[in-house]
Amino acid sequence: MTHEIRPGVPEDVEARECVRVTTWKVAYRGIMPDEYLDALKVEPDAVAGMKEGLANALAEGRTPFLVGEIGGKVVGFINFGRCRDEEIGGGHVFALYVLPEKQSNGLGHALMTAAVKQLRADGHEKIGLWVAAGNAQARHFYERFGFISSGRTQPLPPPFPPVEEVHYTLPL
Numbered sequence: 683m684t685h686e687i688r689p690g691v692p693e694d695v696e697a698r699e700c701v702r703v704t705t706w707k708v709a710y711r712g713i714m715p716d717e718y719l720d721a722l723k724v725e726p727d728a729v730a731g732m733k734e735g736l737a738n739a740l741a742e743g744r745t746p747f748l749v750g751e752i753g754g755k756v757v758g759f760i761n762f763g764r765c766r767d768e769e770i771g772g773g774h775v776f777a778l779y780v781l782p783e784k785q786s787n788g789l790g791h792a793l794m795t796a797a798v799k800q801l802r803a804d805g806h807e808k809i810g811l812w813v814a815a816g817n818a819q820a821r822h823f824y825e826r827f828g829f830i831s832s833g834r835t836q837p838l839p840p841p842f843p844p845v846e847e848v849h850y851t852l853p854l
């Protein structure tokens with residue numbers, strides 16, 4: 683399946699949120715409560731807020747996310763930037779999602795490779811990410827990519843269900 687990776691623009695925000703919500707309902711089944719996942723939907727107010735945040739980032743010259751398209755449709759994305767936890771530092775991957783029916787075709791790897799390239803160009807010497815401890819598929823993907831566990835753990839912060847997360851790091 684041929685894919686294209688490109689920087690996200692405000693018009694992509696709704697499609698990106700749709701990919702996130704659809705993928706969460708499958709990937710976190712059994713990890714997060716069913717009632718929480720079943721109620722998830724794309725919220726217009728949240729989308730409007732995200733568009734504003736993206737416009738600010740673009741105005742500052744930052745590229746906060748990349749989208750992956752197949753056949754001209756957004757089917758995956760990666761959000762990344764500077765780590766907000768000063769104790770950890772470096773770059774950070776905030777989210778990486780590919781629609782369930784498009785997984786295992788190399789798009790996740792391509793999105794992560796493109797984000798790593800950008801974070802390295804931004805001067806970061808390492809990147810980190812948090813992943814649900816019970817998300818075996820994603821942990822396997824990150825480990826194959828070269829990420830190693832840093833030993834840090836935390837509960838996913840509110841308003842999300844209190845799922846235990848583990849931290850991974852990749853030296854650049």
Ligand SMILES: CC(C)(COP(=O)(O)OP(=O)(O)OC[C@H]1O[C@@H](n2cnc3c(N)ncnc32)[C@H](O)[C@@H]1OP(=O)(O)O)[C@@H](O)C(=O)NCCC(=O)NCCS
Nearest residue numbers: 709778779780785786787788789790791812813820823826
């Ligand atoms: C984790 C995730 C982002 C990976 O994206 P993906 O597009 O499935 O990843 P890839 O296709 O690049 O790699 C997945 C596997 O497919 C294999 N693969 C890659 N290209 C392939 C191809 N052309 N044909 C067949 N298999 C292929 C890879 O080798 C890899 O296998 P491995 O992990 O044993 O090495 C995606 O599975 C996902 O969105 N999962 C659910 C959400 C999630 O958990 N996100 C992370 C939250 S922290």
